[in-house]
Amino acid sequence: MTMEKSLKSTLATGLSARLILLTIFFIMLSEVLIYVPSIARFRLVYLEERLSVARIATLAMSAAPSNMVSASLEA
Secondary structure: OHHHHHHHHHHHHOHHHHHHHHHHHHHHHHHHHHHHHHHHHHHHHHHHHHHHHHHHHHHHHHHOHHHOOOHHHHO
């Protein structure tokens, strides 16, 4: 029984266990450091595209007579 406990404690705190934990930690850290800027860039591009579409719509409205859209374009 004591041999079993000492073997389990050695495996849990041994060099290989620490190495695996450090490897997992650094892999997760690198994924976060890659994933977060990617999401931020995606959001920025999405907002810039929406802004350009809104600008085009505003230009079309200002060029229309009396700032009104025809009934055929509303549908």
